Amino acid sequence: MPDLLLDVQGLETQFKTPDGVVYAVNGVSFGLNEGETLGIVGESGCGKTVTMLSVLRLIPSPPGKITAGKAFFFGQDLLQMSNEEIRHVRGAQISMVFQDPMTSLNPVLTIGLQLTESLILHLGMDKKQALVRAAELLETVGIPKAKDRLSDYPHQFSGGMRQRVMIAMALSCSPQILIADEPTTALDVTIQAQIIELVKRLRDELGMAIIWITHDLGVVAGLAQRVIVMYGGYIIEEAPVNELYSNLQHPYTIGLMGSLPRLDEEGHHRLISIDGQPPVLYEKPNQCPFVPRCKYAIERCWKENPALEMVGQNHRAACWVDTKTGSAR
């Protein structure tokens, strides 16, 4: 295996709540290659956002706690760094774009001030240089009259424009990794298409690696090279994008695809729904976390939690059943 840019091993994160400890992330391991786009897919509460927040140590603690795991970035474990050290990584080498462009910008500061903050902090620019660079960045993300707009406040921008500003901010220090947490979920489809096109262009120009967190299997299909599917705090399937969509292995991924109506479908099919609802794990399960909703379940699924294992070329899945034949692996 070539050297990984980011290598996460056995990550576990828990939250203390009044109802008990919630096991949000349970032993998640994955790697990210240089310049690669990795999609992380799952429904709300599956741990996809918490995983990435844990890697950047942005989990509020308490109540959250990273209880195990390593996250190597250029040979250094992000989880062992001092607060001072990780501050130099965050925003500079690994940066993040958040879901809601309406609430993740500070409404009482101008766009210019918010954009120059990291330039001054991480790159040691003075204010003048930083403002020039900020205007360049806004232009890169396709905001017209960039220079004049630096003194505008977030409410003067539309949703799509705000997300462009967020992306400009994330790119300001030329990061190696851009983590995008559902950046288009709050946007309309035509605006979503604009943002995805923009990210693709920037990726080709700047060559950074991207981790794209989403619940939308459609967005990931056109963007990512490799996809991880999460459920109940576990990675349950992982494969290169073409392999995944042509050869679904895990019952949950199969169900998820079946529940999507498709624009290119012929005739009218009833949607395949997954009964029940996603779990909140108050204890680590000693069964497969998906088994209460699974159509393929066999006896073993209720007794042991399957590990993520190779099921094909670069294709890993965590399931006791071979869903192609319906019998035990």
Added chain:
Amino acid sequence: MAEDNVILRVDNLVKHFPITRGIIVQKQIGAVHAVDGISFEVKRGETLGLVGESGCGKSTTGRTVLQLYRPTSGSVVFDGVDLVKIKGEELRHMRRKMQMIFQDPYASLNPRMTVGEIVGESLVVHKIAKKNEIEERVANLLELVGLNPAFSSRYPHEFSGGQRQRIGVARALALQPALIVCDEPISALDVSIQAQVVNLLEDLQKQFNLTYLFIAHDLSMVRHISKHVAVMYLGVLVEMTDRDELYSQPLHPYTQALLSAIPIPDPVADSKRQRTILEGDVPSPVNPPSGCRFRTRCPIAEAQCAESRPEFRELRPAHFVACHLAK
């Protein structure tokens, strides 16, 4: 086009919201042109999908049809009665036959009422069932939407999003309506739960011969559930036709762009597609563009598009489109 089985006919519906200035003496200084002259009809037992981006007026249309907003002008003929002309007890009587399912299952259920009270409220209000019957009716309704009847004494916060939306469906069904306006009923739900609710809506439609006005921004879901689809942009309808025709032969440039913007969950098919990426944002409905509303973002706009508003014409049989240039 008058046919007997048309249950809802909306004609030239307009809804403007006034913008006022001043606290004591209010002066109108403008208007939000939320819905600006739209016409469509829905046949009994069918589903009309109404799609568009946020702020295009699709929810306002739904609410104006139900007379939750009174229209500025136009008519809404439902079951042979023009709802715009009636009021008071007469309108209240008509309301029994038309119900709504709301978008946000967290905000549309009163947190201080039990599920039984929520679902049974309309039965009490319209004095349809006696007190002792209500409990049984509620239990039946809950069962119908796939909830345990024993839940009727619980409060909304004890339920998940998908279950709450089922409660909303049960409430809408309580009066045995003919028409249900579904205002983005699934967009707040997770993918696997969305399919459950859509399947439920389809089953209920078959069982009770319900008519749906299904409002959504998700074109693939609308395609799945609707028989006819109307596309809305900035207060006007730009295209309306049979679902298969719309998706295979979209005539309006906005519909074409909208369709091409939807990601397909298949990397091979997705990479083969021709993409039209629209530039810019939807203009403000306070001051909509002259002529064709879409011309500011339209890839093929010409001079005439700014001058006159394109007529909503039947370009092909049962295929309406509002564009000067569509052929």
